Amino acid sequence: MIEGMASSPSSDESRTRSEAGDAEGLDRAAALANVEGDAELLAEMARLFLEDCPKQLEGIRHALARGDARGVAEHAHAIKGSVCNFAAPQALDRARQLELWGREGDLARAAEALAELERALKQIEPALSRLARGGP
DSSP states (O other), X not given: OOTTSSSOOOHHHHHHHHXXXXXXXXXXXXXXXXXXXXXXXXXXXXXXHHHHHHHHHHHHHXXXXXXXXXHHHHHHHHHHXXXXXXXXXXXXXXXXXXXXHHHHTOHHHHHHHHHHHHXXXXXXXXXXXXXXXTOO
């Protein structure tokens, strides 16, 4: 499963892979590097993330409904920590922003940031599902 061990790809191949990663919202090669090439570990992390993330998002929605800025920040922090593993910069940035608005107590901006985070997570979901199944 580890690509490029025997030979390095041409710059055109690298660019194509990078553009595909951008379209998916994550960089599989970088995510694999984050776990030192352990594809099984990456698959397990993706499975756990796909299972846990909806719970964290629901926690954010409930915290927003209760006016609980600290709860928003805590759930966003959990998502941020997990999504960081997958080299998904847009989702990471959105989770980071949501956490910040929660810490600052700005629930109106936090609600907007939640919508942006959900869009970013929806973008990476197909790639995470493939990773969870052990695919490329």
